[in-house]
Amino acid sequence: MTVDVSPSHVHIGFKLRCRAMFIHMQRKEIGATRRALSTNSLSAISITGVLLFSSLALLGAQEASSTNPQASATGGANSATVPAGTRMMVRMIDAVDSEKSRPNDRFRGSLEANLMAGEVVVAPKGTTVFGRLLTAESAGRGAGGQLEFDLTDIMINGQMHSLATSSKQVQGEGASGQTSSGARTGAAVGAITGGVGGAARGAGAGAVAGKISGGTTSGERVNVPAGTLVEFALDHPVSLPVATR
Numbered sequence: 001m002t003v004d005v006s007p008s009h010v011h012i013g014f015k016l017r018c019r020a021m022f023i024h025m026q027r028k029e030i031g032a033t034r035r036a037l038s039t040n041s042l043s044a045i046s047i048t049g050v051l052l053f054s055s056l057a058l059l060g061a062q063e064a065s066s067t068n069p070q071a072s073a074t075g076g077a078n079s080a081t082v083p084a085g086t087r088m089m090v091r092m093i094d095a096v097d098s099e100k101s102r103p104n105d106r107f108r109g110s111l112e113a114n115l116m117a118g119e120v121v122v123a124p125k126g127t128t129v130f131g132r133l134l135t136a137e138s139a140g141r142g143a144g145g146q147l148e149f150d151l152t153d154i155m156i157n158g159q160m161h162s163l164a165t166s167s168k169q170v171q172g173e174g175a176s177g178q179t180s181s182g183a184r185t186g187a188a189v190g191a192i193t194g195g196v197g198g199a200a201r202g203a204g205a206g207a208v209a210g211k212i213s214g215g216t217t218s219g220e221r222v223n224v225p226a227g228t229l230v231e232f233a234l235d236h237p238v239s240l241p242v243a244t245r
Contacts, residue, residue, distance in 0.1 A: 079241050080117035086234045088151065088165065089113050090129055091227060098145025098172065098222040101136040107149070112229060115154075123243050128155045134167055144172025144219035151232050156243050163240075165232040172220030 090109035108130055115123040135148035150167040153160045224230070 079239055080120045080122050081237050081239045082115065082117045082122055082234060084234050084237045086115070088115060088129070088232045088234070090151065090230050090232060092224060092230060093226055095223065095225045096133060096136070096147055096149060097224070098136060098147050099138050101133050101147070103133050103136050105133040105136065107131050107133070109151070109230070120242060122240050123154060123156055127243065129153065130155075139172055139219040139221050144174050145222040146171050147222050147224065154240070156241055161240055163238045164235040166235060168230055168232070170222045170224065172222040174219045
């Protein structure tokens with residue numbers, strides 16, 4: 001039996017094979033497209049879930065902050081910002097003395113009144129504060145003693161927190177009865193009325209001043225004894241935790 005393989009038969013067979021290959025390639029492309037669409041959909045769903053979770057978390061934090069009356073606009077929960085210029089009346093626990101103290105010596109005091117931030121009591125009366133001696137000069141021939149000190153820390157809830165206050169400058173009189181030429185601007189000496197229960201007064205400073213024995217050639221010794229009331233003011237705003245009751 002003779003098989004007739006004419007050119008027309010060969011051409012038809014070739015066309016059928018090409019069509020089958022084309023259909024196969026189309027099916028592969030359709031499958032790849034479906035898989036890509038499925039992956040993109042899952043990614044979109046995941047991103048949407050993360051965004052939704054973040055929005056809910058932020059909303060919860062805002063509601064918690066608005067319901068906490070002790071939260072400051074610039075501080076965290078249970079903290080408050082005490083503004084610059086706030087006055088702090090302090091009763092000295094440790095004495096400072098121009099004849100005994102040295103620069104960088106530390107001293108303690110206690111708040112004589114509540115430290116406030118608006119209506120919030122940040123630190124109650126009796127809270128311990130700490131300070132340092134910036135200047136401590138003994139009285140000499142013709143020159144009075146000199147002290148300068150400020151506050152550096154406050155103890156709240158058992159932890160130390162830094163702060164910066166104005167300094168107090170105290171200058172003793174020289175042998176001529178005038179403050180020595182080394183007195184800083186605004187320094188003055190004021191006697192404390194009522195002993196250690198009185199308050200330090202003067203142009204930004206005050207202390208107990210007593211003549212040093214040895215004639216009229218020596219200046220005054222400057223002493224701020226324990227129990228003296230001294231007023232400081234915050235130089236900068238400070239964020240502090242609110243003391244627990």
